Amino acid sequence: MHIAFVASECVPFSKTGGLADVVGALPRALAASGHQVSVYLPRYRQTKLTDAQTVVRSITVPFDDRYRFCSVVTGGGHSGVQFYFVDYPPYFDRDALYGTPNGDYPDNAERFALFSRAVLEASKILGVPHVFHCHDWQSALVPVLLRTQYAEDPAFRDVGTVFTIHNMGYQGLFPPDILPLLTLPWDLFTISRMEFFGNVNFLKGALVESDYVTTVSRKYSQEIQTTEYGFGLEGVLRDRAATVTGILNGVDYDEWSPQADKFIAARYSPQDLTGKAKCKQDLLASFDVTGADPSTPVIGIVSRFAAQKGFDLISQIADRLAREEMILVALGAGDKPYEEMFQRLHKQFPRKIAVKVAYDNAIAHKIEAGSDMFLMPSKYEPCGLNQIYSLKYGTVPVVRATGGLDDTIEPWDARTGKGTGFKFTEYKGEALLLTIKEALRAFRDQDSWKTLMRNGMNKDFSWNASAREYARVYDRVRLMRAGSSSQVRRNEAIDLEPITH
Numbered sequence: 001m002h003i004a005f006v007a008s009e010c011v012p013f014s015k016t017g018g019l020a021d022v023v024g025a026l027p028r029a030l031a032a033s034g035h036q037v038s039v040y041l042p043r044y045r046q047t048k049l050t051d052a053q054t055v056v057r058s059i060t061v062p063f064d065d066r067y068r069f070c071s072v073v074t075g076g077g078h079s080g081v082q083f084y085f086v087d088y089p090p091y092f093d094r095d096a097l098y099g100t101p102n103g104d105y106p107d108n109a110e111r112f113a114l115f116s117r118a119v120l121e122a123s124k125i126l127g128v129p130h131v132f133h134c135h136d137w138q139s140a141l142v143p144v145l146l147r148t149q150y151a152e153d154p155a156f157r158d159v160g161t162v163f164t165i166h167n168m169g170y171q172g173l174f175p176p177d178i179l180p181l182l183t184l185p186w187d188l189f190t191i192s193r194m195e196f197f198g199n200v201n202f203l204k205g206a207l208v209e210s211d212y213v214t215t216v217s218r219k220y221s222q223e224i225q226t227t228e229y230g231f232g233l234e235g236v237l238r239d240r241a242a243t244v245t246g247i248l249n250g251v252d253y254d255e256w257s258p259q260a261d262k263f264i265a266a267r268y269s270p271q272d273l274t275g276k277a278k279c280k281q282d283l284l285a286s287f288d289v290t291g292a293d294p295s296t297p298v299i300g301i302v303s304r305f306a307a308q309k310g311f312d313l314i315s316q317i318a319d320r321l322a323r324e325e326m327i328l329v330a331l332g333a334g335d336k337p338y339e340e341m342f343q344r345l346h347k348q349f350p351r352k353i354a355v356k357v358a359y360d361n362a363i364a365h366k367i368e369a370g371s372d373m374f375l376m377p378s379k380y381e382p383c384g385l386n387q388i389y390s391l392k393y394g395t396v397p398v399v400r401a402t403g404g405l406d407d408t409i410e411p412w413d414a415r416t417g418k419g420t421g422f423k424f425t426e427y428k429g430e431a432l433l434l435t436i437k438e439a440l441r442a443f444r445d446q447d448s449w450k451t452l453m454r455n456g457m458n459k460d461f462s463w464n465a466s467a468r469e470y471a472r473v474y475d476r477v478r479l480m481r482a483g484s485s486s487q488v489r490r491n492e493a494i495d496l497e498p499i500t501h
């Protein structure tokens, strides 16, 4: 089957978060199991292509004011996956992908509408897939266009669409006059389609028009159907609950494993943990933490700094946390208030809290390897990848029991020797502090701590199982589109086996 991924970021070409890791790895896993996979991405300034060849010279994208003309270049084939980049420098040759620390680029609707239209037009030349698999609001217009303006295009007659929600917190909300600018019909501006409290909501469009909707963990697929986590779209998801499912993200262990990692000071494995101490030393040195007792537990954080990640809880408990025997090292960038908060905490507790405000892949790897614990107190977390990476590095996750964090971390029980980490449920500083203290206490018994580390290191979250589940969704969508079976109707559930790790 031919599947075309449409997404706004992908490792190694562009990245701001976990979406890039997923779009970098899932296509490869699908290709390895025999599917034909193409990936369409924007060509940003940060996209480094060694051998870019233009494969479509000019695509006309209509806008109300004037036409724009973009091209498509190929990034070649990698591990059986074909990469294509929509090239339109006025929109994509910029410092960042989506905006600056002061906010989103004001023309994001135009940028990603151009991208989505260009992908459809390019695919008619480069090969129409059986299924378009789109990710997050930036590619949400693909299913919308296919079911509206392109509905009568014979090239797309049987094409299916799968839409994966990586984060309900980002919806692509724009004022109504964006519709005529993008030459989209006003009949999309109804409550049952893209209208959302007086604005146009790209994500809502995809949730309504896609054949199947997936999200990145089972727990999150249930949470987003509630008011607490649905960001106003819970009703839309509930209406089509039979065709919404959660498929847990996998991990690319070629990139994220202490046995293969090229960024860390020493390699180690569950059989031989000795290298981890060297990684800890190296980590502390790169954060300029000197004179620390090697037995002091180090708690790591690698994160986008955003409200989603729960760092206001850390600010609530910082002074009490700083009294504990531990060192917190945090790497992150994003929203100004959180950057400032961590910098303030470092000033206040220089020997206890160390911070780098940056986006730095090498340091991210060093934190995974050199920390004893990894902290993710997220307010919500669709899947979360860092806690899964941490398991492989024997770095014990301390997480809030939400979304993928809840699905991937099992609570440690010292009596049975079972479990992989520590979790708390209530979104309160107090609950976080109690759980960190519990982890610090457990750390003192190094023998049982090693059991806990190895429990995590021996887990397997590779992509194979999840790629198989996606393949079943694609099969189902193709059947739905072909209408070949009276059993298969738009609103019929697909009974996916839960992934058990």
Ligand code: ADP
Residues within 6 Å of the ligand: 016, 017, 018, 019, 021, 302, 303, 304, 331, 332, 333, 358, 359, 360, 361, 364, 383, 384, 385, 386, 387
């Ligand atoms: P999200 O996609 O919500 O940011 P995930 O846990 O799914 O969260 O994925 C985050 C990814 O981005 C991980 O690969 C992580 O290592 C990386 N990352 C996040 N912040 C930084 C940073 N400041 N420097 C380097 N890598 C980062």
Ligand code: GLC
Residues within 6 Å of the ligand: 017, 018, 019, 022, 166, 167, 216, 249, 381, 382, 383, 384, 385, 404
């Ligand atoms: C999002 C989510 C994160 C998830 C990632 C990849 O950015 O915040 O939880 O792991 O996408 O699916």
